[in-house]
Amino acid sequence: MASQKDIANRIPITGALMLATLMNTLDSTIANVALPHMQGSVSASADQIFWVLTSYIIATAIMTPLSGWLSQKIGRKTMFLASIAGFTLTSILCGIATSLPELVIFRLLQGVAGASLMPLSQATMLDIYPLRLIPRVMSIWSAAVIMGPIIGPTLGGWLTEDFSWRWVFYINVPIGILAFGGIWTFMDRDEGGRQRPFDFLGFGALVLFIGGFQLMVDRGPTQDWFDSKEIWIEAAISVAGLWIFIVQTMTAEHPFFHRDLAKDTNFVGTTIFGMFVGVLLFSTSALLPSMMQNLLGYSALQAGVASMTRGVGSLIAFLAVPMLIVRFGPRSVLLTGILLSSLALWQMGQFDLSMTAGPIEWAGFIQGLGTGLLFAPLNTLAYAKLAPVHRTEGTIVATMARSLGSSAGISVLQAMLIRDSAAAHSGLSTHITATDPVLRWVMPQMFNLQPGPGLSALNGELTRQGAMISYDALFSAMAIGCLFLAPSLLWLKPPRTPVAQGPEFAAD
Numbered sequence: 001m002a003s004q005k006d007i008a009n010r011i012p013i014t015g016a017l018m019l020a021t022l023m024n025t026l027d028s029t030i031a032n033v034a035l036p037h038m039q040g041s042v043s044a045s046a047d048q049i050f051w052v053l054t055s056y057i058i059a060t061a062i063m064t065p066l067s068g069w070l071s072q073k074i075g076r077k078t079m080f081l082a083s084i085a086g087f088t089l090t091s092i093l094c095g096i097a098t099s100l101p102e103l104v105i106f107r108l109l110q111g112v113a114g115a116s117l118m119p120l121s122q123a124t125m126l127d128i129y130p131l132r133l134i135p136r137v138m139s140i141w142s143a144a145v146i147m148g149p150i151i152g153p154t155l156g157g158w159l160t161e162d163f164s165w166r167w168v169f170y171i172n173v174p175i176g177i178l179a180f181g182g183i184w185t186f187m188d189r190d191e192g193g194r195q196r197p198f199d200f201l202g203f204g205a206l207v208l209f210i211g212g213f214q215l216m217v218d219r220g221p222t223q224d225w226f227d228s229k230e231i232w233i234e235a236a237i238s239v240a241g242l243w244i245f246i247v248q249t250m251t252a253e254h255p256f257f258h259r260d261l262a263k264d265t266n267f268v269g270t271t272i273f274g275m276f277v278g279v280l281l282f283s284t285s286a287l288l289p290s291m292m293q294n295l296l297g298y299s300a301l302q303a304g305v306a307s308m309t310r311g312v313g314s315l316i317a318f319l320a321v322p323m324l325i326v327r328f329g330p331r332s333v334l335l336t337g338i339l340l341s342s343l344a345l346w347q348m349g350q351f352d353l354s355m356t357a358g359p360i361e362w363a364g365f366i367q368g369l370g371t372g373l374l375f376a377p378l379n380t381l382a383y384a385k386l387a388p389v390h391r392t393e394g395t396i397v398a399t400m401a402r403s404l405g406s407s408a409g410i411s412v413l414q415a416m417l418i419r420d421s422a423a424a425h426s427g428l429s430t431h432i433t434a435t436d437p438v439l440r441w442v443m444p445q446m447f448n449l450q451p452g453p454g455l456s457a458l459n460g461e462l463t464r465q466g467a468m469i470s471y472d473a474l475f476s477a478m479a480i481g482c483l484f485l486a487p488s489l490l491w492l493k494p495p496r497t498p499v500a501q502g503p504e505f506a507a508d
Helices: 004-008 010-041 048-074 076-095 100-114 117-128 131-145 147-162 172-186 200-223 229-251 265-294 300-328 330-348 358-382 388-429 437-445 453-483 486-491
Strands: none
Touching: 010 048, 010 076, 010 100, 010 117, 010 131, 010 147, 010 172, 010 265, 010 300, 048 076, 048 100, 048 117, 048 200, 048 388, 076 100, 076 117, 076 172, 117 131, 117 388, 147 300, 200 229, 200 388, 265 300, 265 330, 265 358, 265 388, 265 453, 265 486, 300 330, 300 358, 330 358, 330 453, 330 486, 388 453
16 A cells, blocks of 8 residues: 555656666666677577576566565565665676676576566556556556667667677666665655565475476477476476465465455456467567577677667557557457567568568567557456455566566577477478589589588578578467467456545545
């Protein structure tokens, strides 16, 4: 519940919250374009360097549920200050890392520190503004937050090209200082002490589920999946953790998450929906920069500029979505977002090695529009009937689900790319024979078919072509998968009457 001071200072508090969340989103998009440079600097393989992304996401997914309990125990303001300070410090540690293990460990710590920033910011916004202003305020907040994906790729490319990839982490320091000062100055201190008894078994089971699942999808490609005893063990740990967590939540007197969350069909539906959005859409922002730099020869800055249109599309959608929800309803807006996202992925499935930046920018813009049309309607439907007392936990569960979906999506899709690229390379190479009269006439103009540098160059070109084929097949499959989200909208029911205002909405 918001205090009178928080309500009076809600504009500067909103600014500080947006800076804290911007720091969080900016960091992920900046790091994407710098991955190829990090890979060379720390001597990592193509699949290992993605641990820099997945380690952060998995730490966020594990720590996010705990952050809600901690915020109630020590107070929301204290939790914010500790998270911002920890995120800023670990950003510095990431910048000075000299090896892949160091970088992965520091990113884990960064994920732990920053896990609470997004859900607690959203919960605070829901508390300090009246209900009638929530769609507009959340759209403005989301539009400011989406500045991370807009400026992140370009800023990251510029910093990487002109300075070093390490500066993509150092840039968090001034933002963190401003956010810390804003929260310290304007937010009222909450003494905390209102938490339920801590459910150690429930939290431990949740950690087992998330950790085992992430290890399984990360290690699966290199261990031949279920031909490996290790993968079976990790799968068993994950399933056992999930089962214990479900039983504990259903039977414990004070479960880790309140059972009322599971009783709200809209909240359950939007949470599952958001998880699949993370799998299908967020993972592309991690895959595209590597594709542009490794296959098309883009510099980090060029890849960043080409990625900007996705953020621009999201910004336009965020600004338009309050009016669209009022006019057409949240489910219609969600359906439009799904169709646009699917169209963008289908266009990405037509990419080729001879294209200019135009198709990438146009597909990114459409995908940004589609993604931007998803979040405000999801929030409107998720919290429309949820009691205000459960909003903090609700935002935490929803954020955790999206993080888990994103992390699994990145790991699985990267593994599929590596597997399918090898298969496509093998298929293409079967058509290359030195005795083929057509190839004997055409190929010597570009490659020498005799063993040596020419044959190595030809093999490199086959690798590029095979990788492009696998990207196209993957994006096309994701486009079809995105369409399968549409029937789930029938599960989401808009409220027939407005939610009654609680005390936190008394002030206007």
